[in-house]
Amino acid sequence: MKKILTYITLALAVGAFSVSCDFNEDPKSSASVDMMFSSEGGLQTYMYGFYEALPSRTGVYTLDSTTDYGPKNSVGGVEVGAFTDESETSWSWSNLRNINFFLEKNVNESLSEKVRNNYNGIARLFRAYFYYDKLVKYGPVPWIDWVFNSPEDERLMNTQDTRDVIIGHIIEDLDYAFNNIIESKATLNSSLVNKWTAMAFKSRICLFEAAWRKYHAGDQLDIARTGCTQFSANDLYTMAADAAKKVMDSGVYSIYTGTKYSNGRGAYRQLFIADNTVTQEVILAIVADETLCIGEQNWWYNSSTYGPHLGMSRKFAKSYLNIDGTPYNEKNEDGTFKTFKQETTGRDTRLNETIRAWDYTRKNSLGAYEATAANFTGHTLSGYQVTKWVIDDILYDDHSSNGNDEPLIRYAEMLLNYAEAKAELGTLSDGDWAQTIGTLRKRAGITGGTPQTGTLTTKPTEVEPYIASYYPGVTDPVILEIRRERAIELAYEGLRMTDLKRWACCNLWVDDPWEGIFVPALDEPLDINEDGVDDVYFTYGDIPSEFKGIGVKVGNGNSKNDVNLIAQPEGGYIMKYIKDREWPQRQYLYPIPKTVMQKNPNLKQNPGW
Amino acid sequence: MRFFKLCALTLSLLLMAEFGALAQTRTISGKVVDSGKAPVVGAAVIQEGTRNGNTTGVNGEFSINVPAQDVILEVSCLGYQTERVNVPASQGTIVVVLKDDSFSLTETVVVGYGTQKKVNLTGAVEQVTSEVFEGRAATNVTQMLEGAVPNLNITLADGKPGRTAAFNVRGTGSINGGSALVLIDGVEGDPSMLNPNDIETVSVLKDAAAAAIYGARAPYGVVLITTKEASQGKPQINYTANFSIEAPQNKPDVVTDGYIWAEHFYKAYSTYNEGAKPSGINKTQQFSLAWLEEYKRRHDSGNFGTIISDGSMGTTKGRYVYFPEEVDYFAALYKDIVPSMNHNISISGSDGKFDYYLSGRYHHFDGLFNSDKQTDRYNSYNLRAKMGYQALPWLKITNNLDYGFNKYYNPITYSEGSGVVYRNIADEGHPSEPLLNPDGTLTYSGVYSTADLIYGQSGINTVNEVLKNTTGFVAQWLDNTLRLKGDFTYRKTTYERTKKEARTPYAKSVDADGNSIIEYIKDPAGNKFSETNTWRRYIATNIYTEYENTFGKHYVKGMVGWNYENSNNKEVYASNTDFLTPDIENLNLTLGTDNKSTTSSWSAYQFGGAFFRFNYIFDERYLLEFNGRYDGSSRFPANHRWAFFPSVSAGWRVSQEPWWHVSPAFISNLKLRASYGSLGNANGLGNYQYKQTMSVSTSGRLLNGVKQRYTTAPGALPDDLTWETATTYDVGVDVGFFNSRLTVTADSYLRKTVNMIVAGPTVPDVFGASSPKGNYADMSTRGFEVSVAWHDDIDLGGKPLTYSVKASLHDYYSIIDKYNNANKDLVNNANQSLAGNYYEGMRIGELWGFTSNGLWQTQAEVDAAIAGAKAAGQKYYNPLMQTSKSYTIYPGDIKFEDLNGNGYIDRGKNQVGDPGDRRIIGNEDPRFLYSFNLSLDWNGIWANAFFQGVGKQDWFPSNEASMFWGQYNRPYNNLPKWHLGNYWTEDNPDAYLPRYAGYYAPFYKGTNNASTRYLQSVAYCRLKNVQLGYRLPKNWVESVGMKGVSVYFSGENLFTWSPLYKLTKDINVSNIGTSDPDLTTGSGDAYNYPMLKTYTFGINITF
Structure with missing residues (x-):
């Protein structure tokens, strides 16, 4: 019996021993917070996650798809009437939490302050980027620079802070980033930010806010309603100019004019189709790669089913100057319309580097370059087929296959920001003009100019009527020419809608008639690029079987969602794509979604919603 | 298939004869046999009203001295109905036939950490025996258990040979899932890896009181699977073989006439598009009205075939243009019949000290897909070595080694939809395009669907392996009233998966010379190969002691013990692109340099608890049981890591009351039961959910030239996470009528699951993360089970005909009592619970729809x-x-x-x-699930039929249920x-x-x-298994040195009836879940790998 009791005691002792184990288990395949913040490798790993907030490689070249640049076959999406306070929106705050969490935890003193501050600088750069996006979309929003841990935190119910608070913090963040980010040279393929990226963003954002305050003064979106007094428009224009100037003076970046990447496509064009980023000019890029990280530029622009067939409008095409710097006239001396070949001859070279002009060639399936006109049967709605981002090779057309990198911020924008800010401040000199607009026009092959358009070294002194008709209400010839230059240089790069919003001229998107190229005749095969091969056969009626491959059935001016040909009194036709668009004033700002308002009734709805 | 039966009751109350004053005695000698004429060993023969008795020997023979007058002998043995025999003074020898009594009151049931007499049960426990598995040809135990136990709910996703499923007991346990705990010989295990022939009993502990001894591992029921014990005496060798042919129960009966199909395609397209004409039939075929007209002309004149386009009819010059008569993608996909087979051998015996049970099984399924190389072969192997040694009179040591292995090849298509062939047949398998071109190359439709599956090289190889060893001891003292038991288990489970996605050449057009231009489906990833290796190391140990004794009318049993478990899980995944050749079978022969990927994951948990049980029975009338368990789990923060969960149950055997005067011929047993218990839930929760963890993954972006590893902020930490608790109230009744020929068991229960861990209340979006989880939701589940069994034998042609009928019915439903959805918002999806949306008052499974x-x-x-x-x-x-x-x-x-x-x-x-x-x-939740079991046994011939079904269930075919819509x-x-x-x-x-x-x-x-x-009704009734067998007469088999031989025919899933089948038999009512879970996670229903029906011939030989 004694023996038995011994056994039982022993057994219970084993049990008791096990009970005393603390039963704690730590994960091994994921890290603890302390681990992540205890080494520079950890900070770097976390930092790479910030980049997830940037547009994806299949998104950069689509950012300008809702603008006045040209027609597309669908106008849905967030910018138009379909958008209501009940739709899903981009009112997401997880990226901000991710950044604030980093800033809160990056305090491990075993790492040097310089190292920690470097990563804090990057984090704050991305916080500025986050708030800029919110500022553009929603106007004032709550400022948050802490991490919420409890659902009961009272600050969750905060209302919006003023635009002053937001822009003030953005500036503070970017200045901090500039002062603390260690990297000062261009990174590999400009895929990572450096201190100049912070300055470049500062220039972009201050210019946005400056213009918003100036051009929306007095309208229902007037900042006065939130009582902003800290920053005037001129303060912000000054900061925008200064920031741009810092980048210009850094010597790190310059306008690329070389042929290093060239295969005869032009220096400007190389920026968008080069396999590797032209780091001389591109400050930050989204990198694509044919095997690791594939883009879809060709597919998106050159497929009859994929992409919305974003094109260029006649109105915008006409704004490109002639090569000698004079304004373009769409008509010949006899009053007839210029043909497509005439239209795309002797112009600012950026036109021919942005669309399939008469001289456009690309590799066919055998690998040889051959003249290629716009594809009227499947791709283009206006005849001006955009090819800025597209590799000139048919091989890439029908599936994801692009490896050309995609610029997100370019040095050219700094020149334009500087010029615009100085012009708005009234302090732009001829020297400034030559250094900015002059430099860009020079690369575009422009040789001279007029008092209306300015020359390579002198700013304009008189209003050029065509560009003035573009921006009614703007009377300063310098500002007008800078806007022309900005629209052309940065076409389809994702900045246009923001520009239209800050200039308070989103109506341009609605008002553009979306006209296309001049079409000499109906019911006969046409050789648009004059290479000896028929490109298109327009008809109101049925397409004869021999022209099935190039036939386009068009309307005569009434068919919505369709290509039309409008007969001109001067003879011939102008293509026109008809689609309903609208831009009520309230759309300058997104509505705060209804569900968001329900969760926090202290938020104020944006005007008109 | 019982050849002789040993009476389990060795009459421990050996009786001392009371002869005393009796002057004259005589001797009665006799034999006790069962209804099959086999001797019954160890039966008690007692002179009624005295303590005078004896037991039968090895031949069932006995002799007893009785007074020289008429006497009544009472003959009893566990497992048989007790017989009273009148022996006149003149008679000296008798033969007593005992009727089989498998429903007898002495039946023993396996419960947690022990066994219990069924009559003494106070909790809701249901047990089935090896009969469920005998003669069945299904691949694994899970499949065989479907429908076999009331309220043990098993839903198989499809008919794949190795398909297994989680076990559910008594309906929805928790929003977070709530599977039953499955224990094999007392240790957690995977029943699908188990040899079905090894199983002796399957016991299902349904209510909290029965499951309480397992504490927080078992809030939603326990399934105890017990393997066979060594047989007594000389070695007994048993060999079973069965050979089956299998075929799909349901095959879509779709239009195969290409023209009729194309005409309807055009109609469907243009009607929706209000007159617009399609230019293609999805991706793979060009379409024009001219082509359709030409097809009609050819269809009417019988002039079918394939031509090469000259550019007319809206087709591209050089493309193949098809006018097939008919194309049947499913006929090409499946073999008409699939052979499969099973072999099982076991040897078992004991020399009194050393006992052993060894078994091995081989199962082979030859593959349904109609290709030699690309068919879905399944092989499994099992081995068991179970031994015990009585080392000391009071100590027995045991070892139980179990090894299971299975291997399955799952061919897939390279194309979209994760390679699910059914999705690709639906989308690209047009009857207007054949599988092959005239020159034998695959067509575009073919390469997307059936042809790629059966001629391609893409597939997934999976290997599952489990090795488990339990070493234990049983010590007993004080005349077996005090016992100490302990065991230690080591188990290693490995899972290997290699997946090959190889592009298959096809042609849709010809070159200038008329030769097919070979193309591949465009996908930037190209050929891709991956390997996943997972292992899990698990140890478990139990030690417990119990004391059992009877003091007069008081029976007491107490147990106290300790359980500890620890599990480590690791998975390594690697993939690469570009193959040396399409035949490669290992990652090392991939050549890609740019798109390699390697990941690893690791997790572990610990679990332990101290438990006790106390039973008290007074006078076989009042039964009482207490259970308690103090549990700890590494899944909870330190302040909530340990918790105590109690339960109590009681029973009242009304029929044992002295005042109960109802004749046993009418009501032989009546017991009322009630139980209450509250159990925590540590299953189904993340291992580290109370910790802030940061996982690292590979960015899709190129940063500084490479796809960097990156991380992001962890989610918000739950404030205070504690145990989800399931409290079950159960009332039950067991009634036996007509000397227990008719038995009824019924239970009704309510289970309240509270503090379920779900997302917290809605927070303003600026919070920046999902609302932290917490113990925010409650639910209750109500249900019942009823089983009715009739069991008797009658004389037929001078031989006993034993027959039984068993029917069961169960039902449950769940209501959400609390959830963070103040506005009771609905989502568009009809089934709110499937969409993860709940609200207070909601019934699980409810469908919202239009009228x-x-x-x-x-x-x-x-x-x-x-x-x-x-x-x-x-x-x-x-x-x-x-x-x-x-x-x-x-x-x-x-x-x-x-x-x-x-x-x-x-x-x-x-x-x-x-x-x-x-x-x-x-x-959409099934209601009124039922089963019927019929069995007959006469003169060596036996027959069984097992029906199961669902009384009520709605189904609305989901988005893109293309095989229905x-x-x-x-x-x-x-x-x-x-x-x-x-x-x-x-x-x-x-x-x-x-x-x-x-x-x-x-x-x-x-x-x-x-x-x-x-809305469709998918209620059904299925003949799940039917058997007809014959035991060869003993004298025949003994003459060739065998102990028994039987042959049988068995059929699985031979017949199903459902209201849905009035509309269509294309879809199997029990196969309406989401698409192949091995390949995708998501939507899609209506057709999957088909459920199979099986015809089996089997033989069972005992040496």
Whole structure:
């Protein structure tokens, strides 16, 4: 019996021993917070996650798809009437939490302050980027620079802070980033930010806010309603100019004019189709790669089913100057319309580097370059087929296959920001003009100019009527020419809608008639690029079987969602794509979604919603 | 299949004869046999009213001295009905036949950490024996248990040979899932890796009181699987073999006539698009009206074939243009019959000290897909070595080694949809395009579907392996009233998966010389190969001691013990692209340098608890049981890591009361039971959910030249996480009628699951993360089980005919009592719980849908509805559902009722209080699940039939359930034959289906637009298993040195009836879940790997 009791005691002792184990288990395949913040490798790993907030490689070249640049076959999406306070929106705050969490935890003193501050600088750069996006979309929003841990935190119910608070913090963040980010040279393929990226963003954002305050003064979106007094428009224009100037003076970046990447496509064009980023000019890029990280530029622009067939409008095409710097006239001396070949001859070279002009060639399936006109049967709605981002090779057309990198911020924008800010401040000199607009026009092959358009070294002194008709209400010839230059240089790069919003001229998107190229005749095969091969056969009626491959059935001016040909009194036709668009004033700002308002009734709805 | 039976009761109360004053005695000698004439060993023979008795020997023979007068002998043995025999003074020898009594009151049931007499049970426990598995040809134990135990719910996702499923007991346990704990010989295990022939009993502990001893591992029931013990005496060798042929129960009966199909494709496309003409049939075939006309001409004249396009008929010059007579993608996919086989051998015996049971099994399924190389072969192997040694009179040591291995090859297609061939047949397998071109190359349709599966090289190889060893001891002292038991288990489970996605060449056109131009489906990833290796190391140990004794009318049993478990899990995944050749079978022969990937994951948990049980029985009448367990789990923060969970149950054997005078011939047993217990739940929760963890993954972006590893902020930490608790109240009754020939067991229960861990209350979005989880939700589940069994034998032709009928019925439903959804918001998906949306008062499985009583018949009706909608400020009467591209409604469209009378069809605020025109139209949870078991045994011939089914269940085929909705889904989908002539036209206004149109939103968006008219009933009744067997007469088999031989025929899933089958038999009612879970995680239903029916011939030989 004694023996038995011994056994039982022993057994219970084993049990008791096990009970005393603390039963704690730590994960091994994921890290603890302390681990992540205890080494520079950890900070770097976390930092790479910030980049997830940037547009994806299949998104950069689509950012300008809702603008006045040209027609597309669908106008849905967030910018138009379909958008209501009940739709899903981009009112997401997880990226901000991710950044604030980093800033809160990056305090491990075993790492040097310089190292920690470097990563804090990057984090704050991305916080500025986050708030800029919110500022553009929603106007004032709550400022948050802490991490919420409890659902009961009272600050969750905060209302919006003023635009002053937001822009003030953005500036503070970017200045901090500039002062603390260690990297000062261009990174590999400009895929990572450096201190100049912070300055470049500062220039972009201050210019946005400056213009918003100036051009929306007095309208229902007037900042006065939130009582902003800290920053005037001129303060912000000054900061925008200064920031741009810092980048210009850094010597790190310059306008690329070389042929290093060239295969005869032009220096400007190389920026968008080069396999590797032209780091001389591109400050930050989204990198694509044919095997690791594939883009879809060709597919998106050159497929009859994929992409919305974003094109260029006649109105915008006409704004490109002639090569000698004079304004373009769409008509010949006899009053007839210029043909497509005439239209795309002797112009600012950026036109021919942005669309399939008469001289456009690309590799066919055998690998040889051959003249290629716009594809009227499947791709283009206006005849001006955009090819800025597209590799000139048919091989890439029908599936994801692009490896050309995609610029997100370019040095050219700094020149334009500087010029615009100085012009708005009234302090732009001829020297400034030559250094900015002059430099860009020079690369575009422009040789001279007029008092209306300015020359390579002198700013304009008189209003050029065509560009003035573009921006009614703007009377300063310098500002007008800078806007022309900005629209052309940065076409389809994702900045246009923001520009239209800050200039308070989103109506341009609605008002553009979306006209296309001049079409000499109906019911006969046409050789648009004059290479000896028929490109298109327009008809109101049925397409004869021999022209099935190039036939386009068009309307005569009434068919919505369709290509039309409008007969001109001067003879011939102008293509026109008809689609309903609208831009009520309230759309300058997104509505705060209804569900968001329900969760926090202290938020104020944006005007008109 | 019982050859002789040893009476388990060795009459421990050996009786001392009381002869004393008796002057004259005589001797009665006799023999006790069972109904099969086999001797019954160890039966007690007692002179009634005395303590005078004896037991039968090895030949069933006995002798007893009794007074020289008429006496009554009472002959009893466990497992048999007790017999009273009148022996006149003149008679000296007798033969007593004992009737089998498997439903007897002395039946023993396996319960947690022990066994218990069934009569003494106070909890809800149901046990089945090896009979469930005998003669069955199904692949694994899980499949065989489907429907076998009331309220043990097993839902198999499809008919794949190795398919297994989680075990559920008594319905939805928790929002977080709640599977039953499955223990094999007392240790957690995977029943699908177990040899079915090794199983002795399966015991299901349903209520909290029964499961309480397992504490927080078992809030939602326990399934105890016990393997066979060594047999007594000389070695006994048993060999079983069965050979089967299998075939799909359901194969889609779709239109294979290419022209009829193409004509309907065009109709579906152009009706929806209001006249527009398609230019292609999805991706793979070019379409024009000229082609369709030519096809019709050829169809009418019987001139079929393939031509090469000259550029006419809207086809590209050089492309193959097909005019096939008929193409049957499913016929090409499947073999007509699949052979399979099973071999099992066991040897077992004991020399009194050392006992052993060894077994091995081989199972082979030859593959359903019609290809030698690319078929889905399945092989499994089992080995068990179980031994015990009585080392000391009071100590027995045991070892139980179990090894299981299975291997399955799952061919897939390279194309879209994760390689699920059914999805690709639906989307690209057009009967208007053959599988092969005239020169033998694959066609475009072929390479997307059947042809790629059976001629391609893509597939997944999986190998599962488990090695488990349990070493234990049993010590007993004080005349076996005090016992100490302990065991230690080590188990290693490995899972290997290699996946090859190899592109297959095909041709859609020819070059100038007329040769096929070889192409590949464009996908940037190209060929891809991956390997996944997972291992899990698990140890478990139990030690417990119990004391059991009877003091007069008081029976007491107490147990106390300790359990500890620890599990480590690791998975390594590696993948690469570009193959040396398409035949490679290992990652090392991939050549890619740019798209390699390697990941690893690791997790572990610890679990332990101290437990006790106390039983008290007074006078065989009042039964009482207490259980308690103090549990700890590494899944909880330190302050909530340990918790105590108690339970109590009681029983009252009314029929044992002295005042109970009902004749046993009428009511032989009556017991009332009640139980209450509260158990925590540590299963189904993340291992580290209370910790902030940061996982590292690879970015899709190129940063500084490489795809960097990156991390992001962890989610918000739950504030205070504690145990989810399930409290079960159970009342039950066990009744036996007519000397226990009829038995009834019934239970009714309520289970309240509280503090379920779900997302917290809605927080303003600036929080920046999901609302931290917490113990925020409650639910209750109510249900019942009833089993009725009749068991008897009658004399037929001088031989006993034993027969039994058993029927069971169970039901349950669950209601959400608390959830963070203050507005009771609904989601568009009809089944709220499937969409992860809950609200207070919601019933799990409920379907929200629109009411539809018919089709619009006249334009005037439509116009009136549209006018009403316009008056209400709406553009359309039904803005939610496009039945045509322009939202225009036409006669023949489904008519939805405007229940809220606002003039148009809407979802209101999409809240329970304002659901617009939706209402609850049905419920997708199965109700009233039942089974019937019939068995007969006569003169060596036996027959069994097992039916199971579901009494009520609704189903609305989900979005893109293309095998049900056909071309209403996408115009280029397969066309079920039952659609023909069954859709609305002006001449056929009473058709079931609406006017013929593709992308038809009420179907195409399926569960978002569920409606009453097309709600299906998937109730069913299935003949799950039927057997007919014959035991060869003993004298025949003994003459060739064997102990027993039997042969049998067995059929699995031979017949199913369902209301759905009135409409279509294309879809199997028990196979309506989401698509192949091995390949995808997500939606899709209506057709999957088919359930198989099986015809088996088997033989069982005992040496």
